[in-house]
Structure formats: C-alpha cells, structure tokens
Amino acid sequence: MRLALWTALRGLRARAGVLAITVLAVALATATALTVPLVTRQIERGAQDAAQVFDLLIAAPGSATQALTSSLFYLDTPTGNISEKLYEELRDSPGTRRAVPIGLGDNHLGFPIVGTNAAFFDQRLRPKDPPYFRLAQGQIFSGEHQIVAGARAARESNLKLGSTFKGAHGLEERETEEERGSAQHNEAYTVVGILAPTGGPVDRALLTPIETIWEVHGQDTPATRQVTAVLYAADQLAGVYVTAQRVNAGREAMAVFPGQVFAGARDVLAQGQAAYAGLSLLVLGIAALTVWLGVHSATVERQKTVALLRALGAGRSTVFGLVLGETLITVTLGVGLGLALAVLLSGVGGTLLGDRLGFTLAPPQLTWTLAVRALALIPLGLLAALPPAIGAVRVSPLRHL
Template sequence: MSLLHMAWRNLVNRSIQTLITIGVVTIGVSLTLGIMLLSGGVKQGIIKASEPFGMIVGSKGSANQLVFNTIFLMDNPLANIPLDYYHTLETDPRVAQAIPFALGDNYQGYRIVGTSPQFFELKGRPIDPPYFQLEAGRIFNKPYEAVIGAKAAKETGLKIGDRFISGHGVARSIEPEGEHKDHPYTVVGILRSVSAPADQGIYVSMDSYWISHEHHEHDEGDHHEPVQNAVDSDEHGDHEALGVTAALIKPASYMDLMKLYQEINQGKEAQAVFPGQVIAKIFDMMGSGEEILQYISWVVLGMAGLTIILALYGSTVERRRTVSILRAIGANRNAVFTIIFLESVLVVFLGCAGGVLLGYVLSWMLAQYIGSQVSITVSITYSWKLLTLIGGVGLLGILAGIVPAISAYRTDAARHLNANI
C-alpha cells in the first residue's frame, strides 16, 4: 500500500472531520476568488459602458448623478440646460460634435431618450466602428419613431412596426399619461446588444421629446425642425423649457477640450464632466468595500489553516498507538511524517478544487444577476491572480501540515505500545 493511499484511507476513516476541514478551505477559497472575479468584471463592464461617451455637459448639480443619468440610465435626471445654451455649444468652433440627450418619459420602466441620429455614430476611439449597431430596421428620421435597445426590446416584446404609448417620468408608469395617447411611438429599429446600460434605452428624436411635453403645437403633417434650428423658431416659445438633460461633446482637439471644460465649469449655466473621473471615484468606493471583503476572506483562509492544524494534530494524538504500530512493523520516521503531511496536502487540494469550482459558479450567478439589473456585462474570465491565491492556500496547507507531521515524527513508539498492553 502506498503512502498516498494510506493517507487517503486515514482521511476517509475520519470522514466527518475531513469534510468539515475541506468545507472551511472551500469557503475561504471561493469567497476570495469570487471577490477577485466580480470586482474585476464589474470594473471592466463599467469601463465598456462608458466607452463612447466623451465630455458630458449638464446643469449644475451632482457630477455622479449626471453620469448615472446619461451612461447608466439611472437616478433622477438633473434639470435641463436651456436650448440656447446647447445651441451655443453646438456652434462653438472648438466643438466637433454636440449630441443632445434628454430624459423625461418611460415605457414599462425603460427610459425614453430624446437624442439625434448622430448619437448612433458615437465611437469609443476614432478607429473603432460605431459603438451602436442596428440588429434590425433603421434609425428614426421623423417624430415619434423609436429605436429600441436590445434588452428593452426583449423585455417589452416590441418588434419593428409595433406602436406603444409612453408614460411620464423616468419610473415605470401603471397607465400611460393621457396627453401621450395622442402621440404613440412606432418602432423602426432595434439595436444590437452592447452588453451595457444603453441596451435598456428607447431612443427617439428631440422633436418627439418636446412634442410629448407639450412644447410643440403642430398640426398633423407639419414639419418639425431639427434641434440645431429649433432655437431660432418663434413657435417654440420658452427656450429654457426647450432644454436638454445633457449634451455629449466631442471636441475638435485636446486643447479645445480642456478650455471648454474650464470655461463651462467656471460659468453659472452648466457643468462639464469627464466620465472617467467619476468612474475612477466609483472604483475608489468599490475598492474600500472590496478591501474589507478581502480581509474577511483572508481571515476565513486563516481559520481554514488553523482548522487543518487542529484536525490533523488531534488525529495524530488519537492515533499514537497506530503510529507506534507502523513504526514497530518497520515504517521509519520519514514515512510516518510523509503520511501525515500527505493528509494535509489532500485536504488542501480538495478544498482548493472545490473552492475554485464554487467560486466560479457563484461569480457567474452573481454576474448574471447584476447584468439583469443594470445591463452591465460582468465578465467572469480566468485571472492570473488565481495562481497567487492557490499558491498562497497551498503554502498555508503545507505550513498547517508540518506541525502534526512533526508531532507524529517524534512519537515514541515503544512508550505508546507499552502503554496499551
């Protein structure tokens, strides 16, 4: 019988104690691995969601709220910036592109976003293809045509050609608002999934947004002016009411970007926000919670090591006569040391294997839940940190196995055999 087989049989003979010890190691490894996988996956998902958005300009208030409004389609919208101010940005020679972004209505809880066709041309980098791609249909080209995000289309069941009535506000409406029933939307396009919060949006023209809020009084068949001309029309009346929640700004150059950022924030009309700066603060907040959870997981792993020591040491004390018999029939001290040490190695190996499996399963389940709630892709992929984790747990197991192995090595065979005669 090999020493490894003997070590395995010893563990099987103490099955309850062995399972408890393996369970503690499994929990420690799965908790640590889950924290690593989820934190990294969430960060990558947030970064991916913000890729196409440059500088965001909105009304004075919380920068976090402005980013959550535009990128994550969450939180209550800030007050609108006046349309004439937006028009000033749009015509500024330092601005290569200004895209309106307006919130205020919803359909079954999915936010209706007023914007322009240029929104669908946004790119993460100049060399990248457009971030938003059509799965079916086309982009809207007149009022009350809608392009639906992938998740919004899936959850609502809307298809090309379907019509729907919006509800007022960004929260789910039980019944559509009465004034909206005269202006149903028609689905003309469905976006390909980008695995980001944008999948939850329903995108319509700015004219649709203004008409639905009773800022337009056109007869059926009237021409509706585009956003860049709307400010010049007397029909539109109050320019402040004809505002936009935010403007997505692409500068002509980096120097222009920094000048615009300073000028806007020094003024009283609006604020300019770099999503990357806000996201960095979010990561800092995540890091504090992640650090606490990591401390907890290392404490659990430390308890696992202590459990291994106590379990093997206790079994060694109980089996002194067995060890003495092994010595008496020819097993040397090194063989006894190896058997006890191999028991520790087996426990750690099984605990790590179970921990890795459980960690990936739980991480995948949580990633699916997070994705279903906020449409952020949480990628659960192989991490090189896994090798560090397994190496650390393996070292912990080696150290934990040495103490009882040394105890068995030093067992006085003659004394324990005589004591049981």
C-alpha cells in the same frame, strides 16, 4: 515517500466524512476571499466600456456621479436640464467632432425613453472604427414619435418593427393600472428599428428624436426647450479640456470626465476592498484552524497506524510526510474547489448585477494576484499541520502496540 502517500490516501478514504467537511470549509473560505473582488472588477470593466464612446458629459450642475449614472446608465434621477441654446453652442463650436443631446423623463414598462438625434448612432470608440451602435432590424428614426429600441428593451417588452405603445411620465414603471393610466401620454410611439446587442446600457433604451421629448412635454419654443445632457467628443484632446473649462466657468452646466468619476469610485471601492481583504484573511485563518483540527483529530485516530508503520521499519520522515501529505491533499482539493466556486459565484453574481445595472458584465477574470491570495492557504494549512506532524513523530510506537 510512496508509502507515506499511499497511507495518506487510504487514511483520507477511511475518513471521507471528515475530509469532505474540511475540504468544504477550505473551499468556502477561498470563495469568500475571491468572489467580491472578482465581481467588483467586472463592474469596473463594464462601466468603463459603456463610457468609451464619448469624451465628456455636459449636464446640469450637481453630483458628477449622479449625472453619469442618470444620463449614461439611466439608473438615477438627472441633476436637472440645460438649455437647447447651450447644446447648440457646443454642437457648433470649432473642434467639435460630435455633440449628442440626451433627453430623459419618460418610460415604457420601466425602460427609459431617451430623446436624442441621428448623431447618437454615429458614435465610435475611435474615429476610424465603425459605429458602436448597429441596427439589427429596421432603420434609424426619421420623424417624431418613432422609436429605435435597444435589444433588451425590445426583447423584454415584446416590441417588434411596427409595434406601437404609449409612453408614461417618469423614469420608473408605475405599480398599478390606475397610476399607469394617469401618467400615460396620449401620443403613441412606433418602433422603426431595433439595435444589435452591445452589452451596454443602451440595450435598455428606447431612442426617439429629441423633438419628440420637447413636443410631449410642451416645450414648443426655442426658449423653453431643454436637454438633460450632452455627450461630447472633440477632434483633439486639447479641445476636450478647453470645452470642459469653458462649461465649468459658467453656472448653467458642468462638464464631467467619465474617467475621473470612475477613478473616484475605484478609490472608494479600493478602501472597501482593503477592509474586505482583512476579513478574507480572518476567514482564511479560520479555514487553517479547521485544517488543524482535522489533522489533529486524524492524528489521534491514526496513532495505531503510525505505531505499526514505525514497527515495520518506517522512519520518522515517513510519518512526518504522512501527516503533511494528508494535509496537502486536503487543502489543495479545498482551494481548487474554492477557486471554481468563486468563478461560478462571481459569474452568476455578475449576471444578476448586470441585469440590475442595465449593462452586461464581462466574464470574471481570475488574476494571479487574486489566485495567490487563495493559494496562500496551502502553505498556511501545512503550517497548521506542523504541530500534529511533529507530535506524531515524537510518539513512541511501543505505546500503541
């Protein structure tokens, strides 16, 4: 066995070019099979973490997914507005722990200006936990046109305590100076606080009292005031379902359970992942074929070496082990490199997607389920090496001496 291993290592060293190509092919196949599932799981975890601080989202009727992506992640156009009266009814209902208004419609350099109230900063993952949002500098707003900036919005907009700026109408930054000037509001905002990073979408937000949004958009009377959505939490779980039923029984608004939206999105992703898994198997099969071609060409090249080993007394098992040993080393190197490459690519991809989506994605987690998918290439490669190994055993040493 030692002789076979020693010979296999010497043979691989002599064919370093072929070895590198085969290892690279196996590594790329492994990374292809794992990168998308790893990134998908990062997105799922990041999205769920961002929605943990409230139980229910109340928004105008329409797409539940659109309501969530607009009012929670600030990535889409809202489904509409609901009246201040409905918000106050939710706030004052028995069993309500917290009802937080959200008002959208303006931006600064592409960062959303979000109207809300002081209850926003009292949101908690669990009732006994400390507030989810913490100030890194300054204080919570206490008057109109004051801003508490999210960590990323402050950093990328170069906002500091005392900084002033004018908001622009719309949810996206205008492309030209003329467009920005025509969309800009007259009233200036002043930064009074900066939040500590959370890794969530609020890092991109510029938070101001909801009264500011009403004033800027001319909603001067209670009858005209509107909010984009309400983040709702109840004292008891039963209260959440009662409120959802009451809201959905009317026509003005809809109640959205974030968990249900994520579950639906997960089902869609699962269907896509099933198709991707089939493609991954095809890619792994191509990698196995590459291994077979490498082993076959190496077998042809090593015929004189095999004949010499047999003439020196090496048994058929040694020759058989030589071929399988080279294959095992090659595929193991490729799979190991592929696993590292998959984690690296998914980490980079997660960072880029997180910047695009507006929340930080957790580092990729390589689970055993995914690892086994890649490790399965090792026995698959050995299976591909069986025909050349059997052929090497059957060849008479006298033909090549």
